[in-house]
Amino acid sequence: MNILLIEDDDEIATFVRKGLQEQQYVVEHAASAEQGILSASSGTYDVIIFDRLLPGMDGIDAVRVLRQSKVQTPIIMLTAMSGIDDRVAGLEAGADDYLVKPFAFSELLARVRALGRRKPIINETIEISIGGLILNRATRRVTRDAQEIDLLPREYKILEYMIMNPNHVITRTMLLERIWGYSFDPKTSLVQTHVSRMRAKVDKPFDKELIKTVRGAGYVFSAP
């Protein structure tokens, strides 16, 4: 996977670059918004990581410029700690995801992976079937090995999100943002509680696990 990293802070750039290279990704680094926009519109990348605060240009404007010039590459914005306003502004400008500094590398990696192999077709698929689990997005009916599984609305949403992003780590923060729409970090085990209740219904009665916990990172949904 080819990744373009636009970041003016050398230390963060090195940190991200090193981590991604260890995952066998090809990383190109641009240190300014102008250079970044140039690379983004000329090269072919699977994901662009764009720092929000760059000298000379606001990352949000840069993203808007890219989107206006028909660059469709998925973009993750990085920003200093802040409220939800920045997040919304970033997403409205055309970014696909938004990550607040300082972030755990595993969090960034999970998001890069989620975006890197995003296939838009799956969004239109009504019935998804993996490892004997069938999820119908129209009727919200879930069965496994022909057995009906009765999920609460939120449990269904978590499962749907996981099943649409199979084989990749989904972090707790991602679930918190996508399922609950919260941008703050709960001290209690909000996400874990709901995931484990869902797993009790989806996995426990059956002999093979579809959802696995990745220690310190999140969850992975995959066929057994």
Next chain:
Amino acid sequence: MFSLPLKEILKTYTFRMAIVSSLGFLLTAIASGLLLTWYLMYQLEQNERHEIGGFVETFIEHFEEGGLEEAIARANERQERIVSDEEAHNIFAEGDPVFVLLNADADDDVLAGYSGIITNEDGWSEPVIEFKQEEYDVEVIRFRMTVDERLAIVVAYPRTNEYYLVQDSLRSGFYWLFVIAIPLALLTGFVLSARVFKRLNEINETVEQIGHDTDRRRIALSTNKDEFDRLGANLNAMLDRIEELHQNIESMSVGVAHDLKTPLTRVSNYLQLMAQDIHEPNKLEAHLDNVDGQVQNILRIIQSLLRLGEIESGKRRSAFKKVDLSSLLEDLYESYQPVFDENNKNLTTSIIPNITIEADKELLTQLVYNLLENMIEHSQANAQAWIRLQSHRGGAVLQIGDNGPGVDIKDRERIFERFYRADKSRSTPGNGLGLSIVSSIAKLHDADIVLLDDQAGAVFDIYFKTQPPH
């Protein structure tokens, strides 16, 4: 004794305004005086003309009844032939008219009366003939009427004493108006500005002193409750608020320093341990985990502080939208009921539907969420917690409470302060910012938050206004 800095007072706005208003008053007085004069003079002149008119009419009657001879005879009977101005003046001095009958055909030959007042224009003539009486120049007004080709009458009449009396008193009136009013205006202006200057100067000096050296000094108020007292009271309130903020910052800096110092000290300790155990990967991993935990702690504190700053700046108020509080609470209940369950606690709700308020949805969520998390953390096993939403006098009251250990009386006042942690919660994780965030979110939404007295646990009432303030 307060000495008056003359130059400064003359420069004050009040003084200028006092002078302008005095001049305005003076002009009004002059204008109304002139109007009155004109009216009185006009009335007096009308009277005189009326009398002259009567006089002329009598002669016309004689003329019509007995012809010219009769008119001349009556005229001579009434007024001996006058030959000199002096004689005429004597008559005028009595306030009587002098007249002359003329043959209008034959070059105004005098038929009877005094020739000195002849004029050949019909109607009123400008008052020309003047004579001295005592110290006055008395004007004489004249009227000529041509009755037919044989007879014309000219009557001269001195202005009446009343006329001069009125004119005279008005003149002196104006004189005194100028002599007294202008210095009076200056004096009032000065006294007024001096008084205002004194009051303002007291406020000015106090504010200046506080500006140089912040202390507890405040502006002294009088008992008059006038505008200066209001200004003073407002300034005092402002100073109190600034001082409060100042103290907040001070206690916050101390809190930040203290709360960051603890985890940083631990990080430093773990780093030293790592140096010691550099060849033991198992131990290193444990130390790394510990360092990470402490760093996350620090980041959480900083994030909370940034959050507080953002809320208190009030910027988010501009993004307020209609939020269905009822369904937001139902949603939070659905999310948190399982978490309470996992912790062997019970969360129940009693929420009336369709309560909407102008709010920031994300912050409202955080408000409720912070309170719920507190309850999970600080209550005993099998504790009961609840969310209630009810209508309340043009608004809504949200109650979030539990039957846990509650808050000690000595802590009640301070639980919303930043970094304040009650003794018994020091052992649990947390940074003492959660309730500060709750209270600042409530404040941003114009909602009052109250920790109820006399409750077994911690019970918070939050009063929302359902009608937006604007």
